[in-house]
């Protein structure tokens with residue numbers, strides 16, 4: 654299995670702070686048979702620039718890679734970023750922010766309101782050959798209120814990821830996460846691991862919940878999708894039905 658979204662690199666954002674913490678998180682991943690991990694520290698155009706971010710990320714990775722315990726874990730890792738949405742995305746060369754060696758770029762949206770230029774900016778990214786992956790898509794109220802917005806983005810070529818933590822809880826976000834998966838409007842699940850207490854590594858538990866609720870075929874599909882993204886392969890998405898509202902409920 655693969656984790657495409659986590660904050661395990663030491664000392665770079667609000668995730669792991671030390672190499673020891675990173676090792677603990679990666680060991681927990683390894684016990685759940687996670688073989689490949691993309692490190693996706695937060696990137697925000699308001700706070701830094703791509704070059705500075707990449708230098709810090711490289712130093713953090715070097716620190717981790719030098720640890721014998723890390724080598725012993727025998728886990729395949731790639732660099733990436735969780736990029737906060739900005740219309741500036743289309744003014745910059747984004748290859749260094751993509752999942753290493755691929756055109757996939759993980760994008761976080763604001764929670765409070767649909768950002769100005771969302772559809773236009775993502776479409777322009779697609780036209781440039783990038784494939785945006787919308788991070789923890791269950792979090793955004795404006796998508797839950799009108800899932801046809803997500804539908805249109807996915808039909809244009811974007812992917813969407815849900816957090817394992819949302820699947821394992823039992824609240825409104827859980828309900829949306831399961832709906833997005835069932836509708837195949839979300840094609841990826843990832844841990845968004847920050848620490849052993851805040852969003853811990855829990856892909857295995859989340860996968861078994863998905864299996865119980867939606868069936869084994871979803872597990873195989875999700876697994877394959879994550880693997881394809883990790884390896885930079887194109888995912889040929891099925892044509893899905895546009896969500897419709899019946900008696901006040903999106904179905």
Ligand SMILES: [Fe+2]
Nearest residue numbers: 658659735845
């Ligand atoms: Fe994240």
